[in-house]
Amino acid sequence: xxxxxxxxxxxxxxxxxxxxxxxxxxxxxxxxxxxxxxxxxxxxxxxxxxxxxxxxxxxxxxxxxxxxxxxxxxxxxxxxxxxxxxxxxxxxxxxxxxxxxxxxxxxxxxxxxxxxxxxxxxxxxxxxxxxxxxxxxxxxxxxxxxxxxxxxxxxxxxxxxxxxxxxxxxxxxxxxxxxxxxxxxxxxxx
Amino acid sequence: xxxxxxxxxxxxxxxxxxxxxxxxxxxxxxxxxxxxxxxxxxxxxxxxxxxxxxxxxxxxxxxxxxxxxxxxxxxxxxxxxxxxxxxxxxxxxxxxxxxxxxxxxxxxxxxxxxxxxxxxxxxxxxxxxxxxxxxxxxxxxxxxxxxxxxxxxxxxxxxxxx
Numbered sequence: 393x394x395x396x397x398x399x400x401x402x403x404x405x406x407x408x409x410x411x412x413x414x415x416x417x418x419x420x421x422x423x424x425x426x427x428x429x430x431x432x433x434x435x436x437x438x439x440x441x442x443x444x445x446x447x448x449x450x451x452x453x454x455x456x457x458x459x460x461x462x463x464x465x466x467x468x469x470x471x472x473x474x475x476x477x478x479x480x481x482x483x484x485x486x487x488x489x490x491x492x493x494x495x496x497x498x499x500x501x502x503x504x505x506x507x508x509x510x511x512x513x514x515x516x517x518x519x520x521x522x523x524x525x526x527x528x529x530x531x532x533x534x535x536x537x538x539x540x541x542x543x544x545x546x547x548x549x550x551x552x553x554x555x556x557x558x559x560x561x562x563x564x565x566x567x568x569x570x571x572x573x574x575x576x577x578x579x580x581x582x
Numbered sequence: 583x584x585x586x587x588x589x590x591x592x593x594x595x596x597x598x599x600x601x602x603x604x605x606x607x608x609x610x611x612x613x614x615x616x617x618x619x620x621x622x623x624x625x626x627x628x629x630x631x632x633x634x635x636x637x638x639x640x641x642x643x644x645x646x647x648x649x650x651x652x653x654x655x656x657x658x659x660x661x662x663x664x665x666x667x668x669x670x671x672x673x674x675x676x677x678x679x680x681x682x683x684x685x686x687x688x689x690x691x692x693x694x695x696x697x698x699x700x701x702x703x704x705x706x707x708x709x710x711x712x713x714x715x716x717x718x719x720x721x722x723x724x725x726x727x728x729x730x731x732x733x734x735x736x737x738x739x740x741x742x743x744x
Contacts, residue, residue, distance in 0.1 A: 404657070409621070415621075416617055
């Protein structure tokens with residue numbers, strides 16, 4: 393979708409830089425929970441800006457429902473920024489029966505992104521200490537998703553369910569829709 | 583606040599923030615500078631190792647510097663260094679006329695502010711260069727300098743006898 397005009401960065405440089413950043417955070421905070429939090433926060437700040445680039449270049453319109461959001465995130469978002477396409481698995485909130493829900497956008501809808509490859513973790517092997525400490529190495533991605541979707545009126549909760557770096561079979565991020573935000577005019581922007 | 587930045591740089595008598603003024607950075611940026619440099623060194627050392635894996639040994643120091651100017655630069659910043667100068671006594675000046683990390687920086691607060699911001703973005707690359715040289719066995723200091731965007735120079739100073 394990006395055609396040729398995109399500036400690219402060497403994938404190794406990207407992966408190594410992210411790794412070095414995580415190492416620096418671990419040294420600074422000495423607490424893995426806090427590192428997870430900081431990575432998420434950094435991602436949030438990236439996401440709130442990245443969405444603008446995304447909208448400008450992709451020229452995509454509004455998604456009809458949260459299901460479509462999942463598809464676009466995986467097939468356009470991840471594809472254009474990280475050149476990977478995670479598999480999307482959708483789920484509706486507490487499906488009591490097998491009937492499709494009547495409401496098109498129930499809050500509580502969620503999708504799971506399964507990452508077959510992860511450019512951030514290209515050279516990574518986590519030490520025992522980080523595993524025990526509960527580090528989510530790629531937590532920046534959760535923040536990016538939260539930040540980007542918030543800018544298009546969706547408050548979501550994004551979190552890792554599993555990570556191959558931890559010895560899990562797959563790397564999965566769950567994105568759950570909390571609510572649609574009202575469009576608001578920014579303060580002092582009338 | 584932004585006004586006295588230029589003051590720091592231009593004034594030779596100011597005793598305030600001597601360390602920061604050398605780079606044209608605020609003193610409060612020092613912790614940031616240290617972290618960015620540390621991250622850069624980490625990256626530089628590792629990327630250098632990957633780049634060197636399939637090549638022969640270096641013949642001398644100049645050979646290593648050339649490797650930085652060509653291979654490392656191309657890997658990290660998509661081009662080669664435009665100009666390399668040396669005093670033949672351990673100081674090398676690497677000049678890039680359009681340095682990728684700062685090529686797109688601008689500020690609505692004007693050019694001095696753009697340059698101030700660009701200087702922050704040159705710290706990580708300086709760390710990368712320093713880290714790469716360190717992995718080659720050279721304990722250098724690397725000082726980035728920006729006077730006109732998007733040009734950036736790095737002064738590499740090697741210890742005596744290297």
